[in-house]
Amino acid sequence: MRARSLAFLATAWFAGGAAAQDLDHACRVASTYDLTVKPEALLFERxxxxxxxxxxxxxxxxxDGRPVALRPDEQDRVALFESRVRMLVPKAKAIATDGVDVAARAVRDEASAAAPDAVASGDVDRVLNARVADIKRRIAASQSTRDWQEDAxxxxxxxxxxxxxxxLTQDVGTQAMQMAMSGDLQGAAALRDRVSSLTGGAQGRIVAKLRTALEPRVRALCPAVQELEDLQSGLHDAxxxxxxxxxxGE
Structure with missing residues (x-):
């Protein structure tokens, strides 16, 4: 059972490892639940x-399908908990959406280094813009934190x-072939290696940029998440x- 960094609200944070552990320590809260935000209710599942x-x-x-008997003051706390979650979800989605832009810029930077001609032609931007728009639509339409969490x-x-x-492969492949035919085998191999580096190892570099860009905004959610922990105090299940x-959090 894996506790998620910054609970179910700051699931826009998708940099794992030490950075996520640092954030857990700063906020001192985590969750093992996925959250689905429906118009009629909040649903937490594990x-x-x-x-x-x-x-x-x-x-x-x-x-687990059984109603919990609540005192009036407990009903008020449950209602406030739900209200606070609904207020925070758009902020978490906004971080996730901006994270997609950060990732796209990082990929473009990598592409510029690996295959500048492909970037200059506009082909990379065309493909990037289409994929970014698609991902943003999916995040906007999503009701579940499963679509904003680390794995997603x-x-x-x-x-x-x-x-x-x-x-990139097509662009560099054409250039590499021309270089090879002219006798520059070393140059052709170097071109192919640059693209292999992007397609094979870029994710770690992209995640590092995401950590830097998003960490302050995720940390800003800590007080609100800690307020939720206080609101649930004293509540019991059925x-x-x-x-x-x-x-x-650990």
Whole structure:
């Protein structure tokens, strides 16, 4: 059961490893739940440990399909928790959306170094713009943090790289062939190596740029996430266990 960095709200953060651990430490909260934001309710889901589903709406609380009896003050806290989540979700989506732009710029920079002619022709920008627009549409339409979390965001970065790879390969392949035919085998090999470096190892470099660009905005969500941890304090599931949508981060 893996706790997600900055709980289910700051899931726009998709830089793993030490940076994510640093953020967990700063915010001191994490979550093992995925969140689906529906018009009629918030739905928290996980597969390993009960309660596997938690549903909130208008001050009511269900866990694993069973209603939880709440005092009036607890109903108020559940309603406020839901309200705060709904206010924070657009901020998390905005970070994810901007992260796509950061990733696209990083890929373009890599492409400029590997195959400047392909960038100058406009082919790279055409492919990049189409993929970025598609990913942004998917994030905007999504109701689930599964589409903003680390694995999804890394997949988006890989989609961008995969889209431009054929453009670069074709451009560099033509140049390399011309160089080889003129006898410059070393130059031809160097061209191919630059494209291989982009398509094979760019993701780590892109993620490093994402960490730098997005970390301050993710950290800015910490107080709001910590407020949610305070609001859930004292709440229980239908079996009487403490509700732990948010847990202390490592």
């Amino acid at each position: 597969t390993d440990v009960a309660p596997r589903t938690v549903r909130m709406h208008g001050g009511s609380l269900d866990t 965001m890394r997949a988006y970065a890989q989609e961008i790289v995969s889209d431009i790879a054929p453009v 079996s009487g266990r403490p509700l732990a949508l948010l847990e202390p």
